[in-house]
Amino acid sequence: MSRLRGFKLGLFIVGFVLMLPVLVPIGLVSDAMARRRLKAAARSATCPSCGATLGVRAIELADAAWKQFMRGLREKHPDAKFRVVKTVDAICPKCAAELALVEADRSFAPAERPLRGGATQDAAESRAQIRRDR
């Protein structure tokens, strides 16, 4: 590594560490705002499958299903690290349709990659980017 590249890398690392007290709160606030937007959208949205009002319960159901999905992945592949994108934002409390938020109009549409269903779950697993520890 040349001295200049080493200097630039060192400068970047020092800058990054100095910015952490600013970056971390921004990340946390941004996350909380996205969560609030999701809940606000769910309160007034209706299920595209059955027409029922989704409400905050739909978000809680999706969170629980996601936790269960990730637990299942970890049990099946204990030595793997996962980089998985959450694809289901809400689950209809009435008909259990798995839905994703459409940011453009804050509506919900059927999730392109649902968590449940035998073949679907296998497909979701295979799409999950699995990186072995070794």
Ligand SMILES: [Zn+2]
């Ligand atoms: Zn429904």
